[in-house]
Amino acid sequence: MSGRLTVVGLGPGAARQMTPEAAEAVAAADILFGYAPYLARLPERPGQERRASDNREEIARASAALEAAVAGAKVAMVSGGDPGVFAMAAAVCEAIEHGPAEWRALDVEIVPGVTAMLAVAARCGAPLGHDFCAISLSDNLKPWPLVERRLALAAEAGFVIALYNPISKARPWQLGRAFELLREKLPGSVPVVFGRAAGREDERIVLATLAEADPARADMATCVLIGTAETRIVPRAGRSPLVYAPRSAPAP
Template sequence: MSGSLVVVGLGPGAEAQMTPQALAAVEAADELFGYGPYLARAPERDGQIRHASDNREELDRATLALQRAVAGARVAVVSGGDAGVFAMAAAVCEAMEKGPENFRAVDFSVVPGVTAMLAVAARVGAPLGHDFCAISLSDNLKPWPLLEKRLKAAAEAGFVIALYNPISKARPWQLGAAFELLRTVLPVSVPVIFGRAAGRADERITFATLGEADAGIADMATCVIIGSAETRTIARPGLEPLVYSPRSAR
């Protein structure tokens, strides 16, 4: 029997934002691997084995999943959002490259999903309406000076910036430092959106400007979108404001 491994993006959280392809991939699996809260989103199936893990052991989890596929299991590795954006697909590819030759012979595929920044952007208008970038603010796997370089380059070149993994217990100061740095490049009036758990029951969307943005608003489940100098806020009487980045620029 020949196994397989699929890395599945479950979307931002709401069931209606998970694609039929993702649902089918999860349902077809013999064994599911993933961070506990993501596994909890996949519908239960009799006889299916679930390997829940901490969200920091990504390479170990990827290796174990590949070993199970080599042994003949149909394996699904689940990620929140999209599988390829700061998620498990890169970790599995890394394990395939570093591991034994039979890892590279595994029937391997990736199912994309709606990544967090798209769900947050949809909730507030179209802040990603022109050129933008996505940066993981975690300096566990890359040095902080490289993050500073990327933030500065992106802001100076007029990209809207979406920040993933903005803050955690072990990384309490990085988001505040990022705001400080961006205030030296961008107008303080630039819109900032803190999008927590977009589309889920515990959703919380907070609007701010770069000048007043408080890193304490964010938690691990927050995606922070920082506009460019072109990004605009539309006031609407009795309604939430809209934030959008115009398609045209000078």
């Protein structure tokens, strides 16, 4: 069996933020699988096949990629950001666990990438500079009460919160509800960063306060960072302010 599957993180979007390891894995593949907008970032190569899919049906996409690899192809499954953060690596592992034995004999490699919260944080300072958490606001695969519970405990713990999948056509109210809930737990002055398409041409980084954060500022390509009462904003004449989480913390 000469086939193999590499699950590749393309990073936040700009080619200069994709690792050489990821670029090599993409270049070496016979077949690329992935969500169509991620495949669209990559140059066409003679002899390389592409199988684009939409952003649902992750298990079906993982299974198709595993079948192609077992049949002998060098397959790359591409994800934006890092494949292990709310992306394809977990779906591939899940498919492998529940699939035929030959999938568990396959050469599978995961190539990490710069995930969205790191790219957004870098564009505004160091808002993740102390303990933080990452929560997907999608309730497609987990019950919404669990999301609310995690948001409340994260606020109680004093974690900076990075929200992935904040909003979509099918999930229009979740981000607004998350802000409402957090306003009950945190001061209204807590900084909120809407980071869209960080490092790309259409980048838009918007700074707000929790009290005034407008969910309409977010779309599917946005990662939302919510600071804590300790988060600092440093005004700079003629430049955007720096937002950072102090490294030191007072006693609880």
